[in-house]
Amino acid sequence: MAIHHAVSAEVIDVRPLGERLKETRTHTLIKTDTLEVIRIVLPGGKLLPPHRVDGEITVQCLEGCIVFDADGTEHRLSQGQMLYLAGGATHALRGIEDASVLVTILLK
Amino acid sequence: MAIHHAVSAEVIDVRPLGERLKETRTHTLIKTDTLEVIRIVLPGGKLLPPHRVDGEITVQCLEGCIVFDADGTEHRLSQGQMLYLAGGATHALRGIEDASVLVTILLK
Numbered sequence: 001m002a003i004h005h006a007v008s009a010e011v012i013d014v015r016p017l018g019e020r021l022k023e024t025r026t027h028t029l030i031k032t033d034t035l036e037v038i039r040i041v042l043p044g045g046k047l048l049p050p051h052r053v054d055g056e057i058t059v060q061c062l063e064g065c066i067v068f069d070a071d072g073t074e075h076r077l078s079q080g081q082m083l084y085l086a087g088g089a090t091h092a093l094r095g096i097e098d099a100s101v102l103v104t105i106l107l108k
Numbered sequence: 109m110a111i112h113h114a115v116s117a118e119v120i121d122v123r124p125l126g127e128r129l130k131e132t133r134t135h136t137l138i139k140t141d142t143l144e145v146i147r148i149v150l151p152g153g154k155l156l157p158p159h160r161v162d163g164e165i166t167v168q169c170l171e172g173c174i175v176f177d178a179d180g181t182e183h184r185l186s187q188g189q190m191l192y193l194a195g196g197a198t199h200a201l202r203g204i205e206d207a208s209v210l211v212t213i214l215l216k
Contacts, residue, residue: 006191006192008178008191008192008193008194008197009176009178009179009181009183009191009192009193009197010191010192011183011184011185011189011190011191012189012190012191012192013188013189014168014188014189014190015187015188015189016188030166030192032164032192032194034163034164034214035164035166035192035214037166037192055142056140056142056143058138058143058145058212060122060210068117070116070117071117073117075117075119076119077119079123080121080122080123080124081119081120081121081122081123082119082120082122083114083116083117083118083119083120084114084116084117084118084120084138084140084143084145085116085117086116086140089116089117102168104166104212106142106143106214
C-alpha cells in the first residue's frame, strides 16, 4: 500500500497516541520538495542513533519524554517542549518515557 | 527590549497557555534566514485577515479551536490538529475558542 502523505490543507492528527503508541510506527506525515514532517515514535529506552541532515529542523515532543543530544550536549524534552537545530548538526534521540515527537525538516 | 529568538538547541515551551492566553501576545519563537516559527494567539472571535506568504507553512493548533481558511475553503483545527499549506496560497485564521497556534514558515 502506498504511504499517504498529506496534501495541502489536509487536516492531520498529532494528538498524543497514548495506548496506541506501542503499536504505531514512525511515519512521514508531509513530504514535498522542500519540507518533510515526520512523527517519530520512540518508546522508553529506544535510541535513534546519531545522524545529521543538511537543513534546519525543529523537534517537538508530542507526548512522553526524550533526551535530544545535539552535538554532544543533552537536552531533555517533555510534552509541549520543542527546539530547533541548525543545519548540519549531529543529533540523536533517546526515549526516556514512551514518546512521540514531531520533526520538521527543511530539505535543501 | 530586544525580542529574544531561540538559538540552536534552546528548549522552547509550547504547552497550552491556558489562563495566560488573554495576556499573551503573538510572538516569534525562532527566526533564521530560512525558517520562522511564530506562536499566534487568537482569542475567540478574533480574525487574522487573509494574507499569503511565498513559502510553505505548517499550522498546528496548540489549544482551543480555530477556523483556517485556505483559498476560500474552511478547515476547523482543534488542539492537536495541524495542516500544511503550499506556498502562495491565500489564508486567514479565525479564533472559535481562545486559541494559540504554532505556525512554521519556510522563508524563500
